[in-house]
Amino acid sequence: ACSSKLALSQVHPMWQGPLAIPGGDRQSPIDIAERRSVFDPQLRPLKVQYDPRTCQQIWNNGYSFLVEYDDTTDKSTLKGGPLEDQFRLCQFHFHWGENNAWGSEHSIDRRLYPAELHIVHWNSDKYSLFEEAVMEDNGLAVIGVFLKIGKRHEGLQKLVDALPAVRHKDSLVEFTKFDPACLLPENIDDYWTYAGSLTTPPLTEAVTWLVMKQHIEVSHDQLAVFRSLLFTSAEEQVQRSMVNNFRVQQALKGRTVRSSFS
Numbered sequence: 600a601c602s603s604k605l606a607l608s609q610v611h612p613m614w615q616g617p618l619a620i621p622g623g624d625r626q627s628p629i630d631i632a633e634r635r636s637v638f639d640p641q642l643r644p645l646k647v648q649y650d651p652r653t654c655q656q657i658w659n660n661g662y663s664f665l666v667e668y669d670d671t672t673d674k675s676t677l678k679g680g681p682l683e684d685q686f687r688l689c690q691f692h693f694h695w696g697e698n699n700a701w702g703s704e705h706s707i708d709r710r711l712y713p714a715e716l717h718i719v720h721w722n723s724d725k726y727s728l729f730e731e732a733v734m735e736d737n738g739l740a741v742i743g744v745f746l747k748i749g750k751r752h753e754g755l756q757k758l759v760d761a762l763p764a765v766r767h768k769d770s771l772v773e774f775t776k777f778d779p780a781c782l783l784p785e786n787i788d789d790y791w792t793y794a795g796s797l798t799t800p801p802l803t804e805a806v807t808w809l810v811m812k813q814h815i816e817v818s819h820d821q822l823a824v825f826r827s828l829l830f831t832s833a834e835e836q837v838q839r840s841m842v843n844n845f846r847v848q849q850a851l852k853g854r855t856v857r858s859s860f861s
């Protein structure tokens with residue numbers, strides 16, 4: 600699997616710290632100022648090919664819940680857009696708030712959403728393991744999708760129903776035949792892309808971000824189940840609700856955000 604070995608679960612939920620990051624000139628998340636983004640007509644449409652049979656498990660890593668995919672073959676891939684190489688799907692997870700006023704990591708002209716989906720892929724043309732790619736420039740490609748409160752998302756419900764089984768940190772259950780493509784907006788041709796980083800430790804500057812312009816809708820009740828998860832393991836005396844698991848926004852440091860649309 601693609602993230603269990605990373606020391607992510609050591610992350611304290613209220614971690615937002617001034618961790619010393621080597622170089623730190625392409626950190627994520629950021630605010631995307633629409634009018635400052637530059638249309639790049641050379642950006643090709645994204646090509647997403649996911650095989651739901653590669654879906655393996657869902658687990659609570661003490662920071663978010665992850666749905667993990669078998670990434671030992673090129674069955675579920677992402678290419679196109681700004682990407683020169685083929686990227687392999689390894690996991691998806693979310694970030695959300697304690698209420699609907701905030702929760703996303705990125706924002707568009709300072710507008711925050713109640714939650715944000717991250718679909719994580721690693722460069723399988725250049726590396727042989729996620730753990731390698733996560734340390735390298737051009738190692739990862741992450742699709743970000745904003746969630747808005749509205750109508751119930753039928754495809755999400757199978758995932759929502761599995762969450763009580765992974766309520767506590769380090770709990771894991773089998774979860775199969777889930778196609779993450781059902782969580783993408785209809786239009787994936789309109790997106791912003793920029794060079795950034797992981798938003799949780801190790802915070803490595805390995806990510807080509809692909810932030811979708813179109814959001815998806817989920818119901819208030821569906822998002823409430825996300826907030827029923829806990830940061831803490833079953834043994835801990837004090838239980839803490841898993842909410843506000845987003846990183847503070849980072850300086851742009853001269854980066855240009857490109858748009859695939861004019």
Ligand SMILES: NS(=O)(=O)c1cccc(F)c1
Nearest residue numbers: 717719741796797798799
């Ligand atoms: N939140 S994120 O930048 O998508 C991320 C953090 C850590 C590991 C990973 F694979 C993806």
Ligand SMILES: [Zn+2]
Nearest residue numbers: 692694717798
């Ligand atoms: Zn994330």
